[in-house]
Amino acid sequence: MERKNSNFAVWSDNLSVEIDLIDDQHKVLIQLINDSSHMIIEQDFDKVRNILRELRIYTDTHFSEEELLFSRSSYPHVDKHLKEHSYFVGKLDEFENNVSDNDIAVSLNILEFLKNWLFYHIEIVDKGYSLYVKKVLQE
Numbered sequence: 001m002e003r004k005n006s007n008f009a010v011w012s013d014n015l016s017v018e019i020d021l022i023d024d025q026h027k028v029l030i031q032l033i034n035d036s037s038h039m040i041i042e043q044d045f046d047k048v049r050n051i052l053r054e055l056r057i058y059t060d061t062h063f064s065e066e067e068l069l070f071s072r073s074s075y076p077h078v079d080k081h082l083k084e085h086s087y088f089v090g091k092l093d094e095f096e097n098n099v100s101d102n103d104i105a106v107s108l109n110i111l112e113f114l115k116n117w118l119f120y121h122i123e124i125v126d127k128g129y130s131l132y133v134k135k136v137l138q139e
C-alpha cells in the first residue's frame, strides 16, 4: 500500500548527536510520529491512539537512557534538560486526550507541534549534552 504523507517526519543526518544508541532511539521516536500522521490521514483513530501509547512508552525509555548518561558523566545542565523532558511528556498526555476522531486538521496540528518540539530538542538541546557526555565517558 502506498503511503500518503510519508514524509511528515523524517530523520536526517543533521539530527545526529553522534552517539549511535541515542540516534537509533531518536529514529524510532520520529518513525512513530510519522506512523501516527499516516493513521490520522487514514482516519484510523484507534491505531493513532495505539501508536501514541507506544510513543509515550518509548519516550520514557529514551529519556531514561539520556538521564542515565547525564548521571554517569555528571553532566552539569541536568535540571534544564529534565524540565524539557517532562514538558514533552505532558504534551504527549495532553495529545492523547485531544486526538480528535472527527477533525484530522486538529490532530495533525498537534502532531506537527510534537514533531517540531522533538526536532528542536534533538538538534539544539540533545546536541548540547552529547559532545560533553561522549568526551567524559570516553576518557
Ligand SMILES: [Fe+2]
Pocket (backbone or CB within 6 Å): 026, 062, 066, 122, 126
Ligand atoms: Fe533525545
Ligand SMILES: [Fe+2]
Pocket (backbone or CB within 6 Å): 066, 081, 085, 121, 125, 126
Ligand atoms: Fe533530551
